[in-house]
Amino acid sequence: xxxxxxxxxxxxxxxxxxxxxxxxxxxxxxxxxxxxxxxxxxxxxxxxxxxxxxxxxxxxxxxxxxxxxxxxxxxxxxxxxxxxxxxxxxxxxxxxxxxxxxxxxxxxxxxxxxxxxxxxxxxxxxxxxxxxxxxxxxxxxxxxxxxxxxxxxxxxxxxxxxxxxxxxxxx
Numbered sequence: 001x002x003x004x005x006x007x008x009x010x011x012x013x014x015x016x017x018x019x020x021x022x023x024x025x026x027x028x029x030x031x032x033x034x035x036x037x038x039x040x041x042x043x044x045x046x047x048x049x050x051x052x053x054x055x056x057x058x059x060x061x062x063x064x065x066x067x068x069x070x071x072x073x074x075x076x077x078x079x080x081x082x083x084x085x086x087x088x089x090x091x092x093x094x095x096x097x098x099x100x101x102x103x104x105x106x107x108x109x110x111x112x113x114x115x116x117x118x119x120x121x122x123x124x125x126x127x128x129x130x131x132x133x134x135x136x137x138x139x140x141x142x143x144x145x146x147x148x149x150x151x152x153x154x155x156x157x158x159x160x161x162x163x164x165x166x167x168x169x170x171x
Contacts, residue, residue, distance in 0.1 A: 001025040002162050003050045007131025008101050010050060010139070011158030013151050024051040027155065029143070036117025037085035043117075046143030047078075048155050053126060053136035063106040064097070066126035066136050071108040075122045078112070078142030085116030093121070093149075101161045103127040109152065111145060118144035123152050130161040 001010045001018030003025035010025050012018045018027045026049035035043040053066050056073070060066040080087045094109040105127025112120045123141040128134075139159070141152050 001027055003137075004162065005052065005131075006050055006129045006135070006137040007162055008050060008129070008137065009160050009162040010048065011155055011160075013154055016046070021049065021051075023055055024049055026050075029147075035083035037115075038082045041083055043083055045147050046141075046151060048139055048141040048152075050137055050139045052129075053138045056138050056140075058124075058126070058136070058138050060126075060136075063104065063126040063128070063136065066138060067106040067108045067124045068095070070124040070126065070138055070140070071110055071122065074124045074140045074142065075110055075112045075120070077140070078122050079114050079120040080112075084114035084118065084120070086114065087112045088115050089113045094123075098125070098127075098156065100125065100127045100156060101130050101159050103130060107156065118146060121145055121147070121149055121152065123156075125156060 005023045028047040029045040031045040035041040058066045058070040060069050091111045107125040109123040125139040129137045
């Protein structure tokens with residue numbers, strides 16, 4: 001799935017679908033269910049989307065600073081609202097440097113413990129845009145804890161430099 005603003009494409013894992021946003025790209029699990037904290041809403045088993053760090057309000061000058069600054073907002077957005085009854089606590093699962101689309105990036109991964117329904121695994125991944133080194137990109141991930149955590153690694157490893165438009169599947 002192509003994110004022309006950031007100059008990257010996100011892979012679409014099996015059982016997921018992708019869509020392009022005004023600024024960024026998004027991939028979402030096909031599996032959905034009624035949210036445990038608000039049954040009038042629909043929740044999905046997982047998702048990830050890319051956006052410029054500035055647009056998300058993530059502060060910092062380096063990929064590490066931005067990823068660390070963004071993770072709490074990501075957790076709140078993914079699992080903190082009434083859909084899951086709020087987050088009661090979190091555990092840091094990972095915090096490390098990674099290479100993404102040839103860029104030196106950083107990821108922070110938490111397990112967010114919710115008061116209702118599924119706990120979540122959330123990740124904030126930050127790196128310089130291959131299209132503009134002065135622009136930092138953030139990819140926010142959120143998957144239910146009963147999903148394979150390896151899908152986060154699969155998406156991270158599959159992020160590529162994008163040249164032009166396309167659906168992200170013809171690589």
